[in-house]
Amino acid sequence: MKKRITWDFLMARYPAFFPLxxxxxxxxxxxxxxxxxxxxxTLNSNMRVFLPLIILAVGQAIVLLGGGIDISVGGVxxxxxTILATRVGLDGSSEKMWQFVLISLVxxxxxxxxxxxxxxxxxxxxxxxxxxxxxxxxxLALFILPNPGGxxxxxxxxxxxxxxxxxxxxxxYVIVILLLIWMYVSSTRYGKYLFAVGGKADAAYETAVPVTxxxxxxxxxxxxxxxxxxxxxxxxxxxxxxxxGSSMTLNSITAVVIGGNAFSxxxxxxxxxxxxxxxxxxxxxxxxxxxxxxxxxxxxxxxxIVVALAAPGVINLIRRRRV
Amino acid sequence: MKRFKISPPVAALFLxxxxxxxxxxxxxxxxxxxxxxxxxxxxxxxxAVFLGVIAAGQTLVIISGFEGIxxxxxxxxxxTAILTYVMVKGEDxxxxxxxxxxxxxxxxxxxxNGIGVTFLKISPFVMTLGMSxxxxxxxxxxxxxxxxxxxxxxxxxxxxxxxxxxIPIPGAIVIWLIFGVLMWLLLERTTFGKNxxxxxxxxxxxxxxGVNVTGMNLATYSLAGLLAGFGGxxxxxxxxVVLIQLGQPFLFPSIAAVAVGGTLLSGGKGSYWGSMAGxxxxxxxxxxxxxxxxxxxxxxMVLGGTLLILISIYGRQQALRx
Numbered sequence: 021m022k023k024r025i026t027w028d029f030l031m032a033r034y035p036a037f038f039p040l041x042x043x044x045x046x047x048x049x050x051x052x053x054x055x056x057x058x059x060x061x062t063l064n065s066n067m068r069v070f071l072p073l074i075i076l077a078v079g080q081a082i083v084l085l086g087g088g089i090d091i092s093v094g095g096v097x098x099x100x101x102t103i104l105a106t107r108v109g110l111d112g113s114s115e116k117m118w119q120f121v122l123i124s125l126v127x128x129x130x131x132x133x134x135x136x137x138x139x140x141x142x143x144x145x146x147x148x149x150x151x152x153x154x155x156x157x158x159x160l161a162l163f164i165l166p167n168p169g170g171x172x173x174x175x176x177x178x179x180x181x182x183x184x185x186x187x188x189x190x191x192x193y194v195i196v197i198l199l200l201i202w203m204y205v206s207s208t209r210y211g212k213y214l215f216a217v218g219g220k221a222d223a224a225y226e227t228a229v230p231v232t233x234x235x236x237x238x239x240x241x242x243x244x245x246x247x248x249x250x251x252x253x254x255x256x257x258x259x260x261x262x263x264x265g266s267s268m269t270l271n272s273i274t275a276v277v278i279g280g281n282a283f284s285x286x287x288x289x290x291x292x293x294x295x296x297x298x299x300x301x302x303x304x305x306x307x308x309x310x311x312x313x314x315x316x317x318x319x320x321x322x323x324x325i326v327v328a329l330a331a332p333g334v335i336n337l338i339r340r341r342r343v
Numbered sequence: 344m345k346r347f348k349i350s351p352p353v354a355a356l357f358l359x360x361x362x363x364x365x366x367x368x369x370x371x372x373x374x375x376x377x378x379x380x381x382x383x384x385x386x387x388x389x390x391a392v393f394l395g396v397i398a399a400g401q402t403l404v405i406i407s408g409f410e411g412i413x414x415x416x417x418x419x420x421x422x423t424a425i426l427t428y429v430m431v432k433g434e435d436x437x438x439x440x441x442x443x444x445x446x447x448x449x450x451x452x453x454x455x456n457g458i459g460v461t462f463l464k465i466s467p468f469v470m471t472l473g474m475s476x477x478x479x480x481x482x483x484x485x486x487x488x489x490x491x492x493x494x495x496x497x498x499x500x501x502x503x504x505x506x507x508x509x510i511p512i513p514g515a516i517v518i519w520l521i522f523g524v525l526m527w528l529l530l531e532r533t534t535f536g537k538n539x540x541x542x543x544x545x546x547x548x549x550x551x552x553g554v555n556v557t558g559m560n561l562a563t564y565s566l567a568g569l570l571a572g573f574g575g576x577x578x579x580x581x582x583x584v585v586l587i588q589l590g591q592p593f594l595f596p597s598i599a600a601v602a603v604g605g606t607l608l609s610g611g612k613g614s615y616w617g618s619m620a621g622x623x624x625x626x627x628x629x630x631x632x633x634x635x636x637x638x639x640x641x642x643x644m645v646l647g648g649t650l651l652i653l654i655s656i657y658g659r660q661q662a663l664r665x
């Protein structure tokens with residue numbers, strides 16, 4: 021029998037299909053408002069701003085896939101930012117910088133491990149646990165750096181800001197590497213476990229999936245990715261601010277859901293959330309280039325996001341009515 | 344071995360009392376002065392009223408299950424507070440219409456949440472988060488930098504002041520008690536309440552047993568919005584001024600209050616008494632931390648740590664192995 025590719029088939033089989041439509045749409049609108057968007061410099065300056073959220077969304081995607089949620093990621097981003105800004109300093113050597121980048125990654129994974137311990141081993145509820153730890157982490161960041169200041173050496177920040185190997189922004193390579201890792205991981209046993217735990221943890225437990233260890237691991241991964249995002253945003257801004265991550269948490273969750281992942285876990289991937297994060301950032305760009313009255317910005321942005329979230333549901337409703 | 348179990352609302356309340364008694368040992372606290380201690384306790388409960396009322400709507404959506412949560416509560420509070428403030432303009436006879444408008448506006452926003460969640464199948468977390476953004480956007484436009492208005496004397500009289508000279512209990516606490524009884528009646532003594540718990544435990548079985556799940560969902564979100572609207576009315580009656588960020592600080596604490604009160608975030612189990620106790624515990628901890636002189640960073644860490652300990656005590660989910 022010949023298999024017909026229908027809308028329903030595409031939507032069900034490829035959760036990233038609809039995010040792709042949204043992405044193309046937002047690129048088109050953005051290109052209309054900012055015609056030089058694909059010029060190398062513009063592309064790079066856009067992508068380097070988008071990258072921290074993209075990395076954070078990848079970590080959040082893994083957590084949501086595994087049936088959890090992590091609202092402490094913004095706090096981890098802030099901790100990493102303050103560590104780098106205070107310990108390396110504006111006149112630090114590059115060896116010192118890379119040394120603290122390593123320490124940051126360990127610190128991020130450790131923060132994630134604390135979340136994972138409470139959620140997987142003590143079996144606390146993810147939202148409220150990571151809400152509590154978000155206070156711990158945001159407080160720690162503020163403790164390390166009470167007032168905005170500090171920084172990292174300018175030449176290292178410029179490495180992130182301006183390097184375009186082979187004419188493509190650095191961010192592209194990071195995204196491609198992340199996606200390649202995901203492609204490999206999702207085909208391994210761990211990948212299958214992740215979907216099993218996110219889909220139905222009880223059933224996964226009955227079929228001998230190490231549920232607790234998988235749940236623990238997703239938070240470690242999320243913490244690690246948050247640290248990576250923290251490093252990226254520090255190199256982008258070049259300075260320290262303990263509140264830098266606080267607005268990123270909810271954005272990362274929105275990005276993942278716009279990216280087609282199910283909030284309840286078990287459905288989706290990482291490609292969709294990456295596109296979701298880019299779409300979300302492009303919406304911000306469109307708002308700034310669209311010359312919208314400042315008073316209306318928040319409303320317009322939020323409305324676009326709600327419409328983007330509602331679109332698949334609306335299409336489904338209309339289609340079902342027609343049948 | 345039989346596991347030792349206490350009911351979460353009782354545990355939370357017990358904890359609040361112990362914490363409050365211990366706080367007497369702090370420097371610059373009430374010490375051995377019973378009168379000061381009593382007035383301090385009343386004040387903390389008075390402050391907890393607002394969080395408690397806002398947590399009521401949150402309790403309903405969380406009990407309804409299916410990852411139910413209302414992240415738009417904070418912005419609804421701000422919106423209705425501003426609406427009340429602008430409408431009342433210091434006149435007593437517009438207070439009732441303003442209350443009505445607050446409730447209706449809250450209910451409409453809640454209903455939009457419900458429509459998104461029920462018909463468009465958007466997960467409640469993101470739907471209400473998006474709605475929160477839309478409402479905040481609307482607030483910015485309405486507010487346009489500053490608003491002019493005034494709270495009516497009767498609101499201050501009923502909400503912020505003691506009920507009479509001889510009884511030093513603020514009106515807000517009385518309102519809260521009546522409110523609590525009404526919430527208990529709603530949850531435990533009505534069909535709505537029974538159905539709410541039913542859809543929270545299992546939507547499919549509820550549907551097969553004849554519960555109108557779609558209608559219940561819409562009603563729950565609308566009611567949550569309405570209660571948040573009521574919260575906004577109360578908050579502005581207490582503060583007497585409006586800010587653009589008035590409601591947002593209540594948002595996550597309202598979820599935490601529900602969780603501390605023993606309501607399962609996965610739905611189907613819980614009570615409003617729990618949320619009330621949770622609101623008191625959280626307000627108590629926050630005000631204790633404020634009185635203790637410590638930097639903001641340490642205060643945040645202590646709050647996070649305390650919350651973590653609180654939920655570790657009895658917020659644990661069922662073990663995988665049964």
